[in-house]
Amino acid sequence: xxxxxxxxxxxxxxxxxxxxxxxxxxxxxxxxxxxxxxxxxxxxxxxxxxxxxxxxxxxx
Numbered sequence: 001x002x003x004x005x006x007x008x009x010x011x012x013x014x015x016x017x018x019x020x021x022x023x024x025x026x027x028x029x030x031x032x033x034x035x036x037x038x039x040x041x042x043x044x045x046x047x048x049x050x051x052x053x054x055x056x057x058x059x060x
Contacts, residue, residue, distance in 0.1 A: 024048040 025047055028040035 019053045020051075022050045022052065024050075 026044070027046060028037055028044055030037045030040050
């Protein structure tokens, strides 16, 4: 019976692949007299998206 429990435990997955999307929404405030905050926002972009896939996460 103990051998059966060990064999079953070996086939139970204890980790999973992680998949996610991280979104940042940024605003910029200009400290330069001849450049507005809106110009900075257009130049730098206000949304940054990062996709994460395939990282092995341990679920213990």
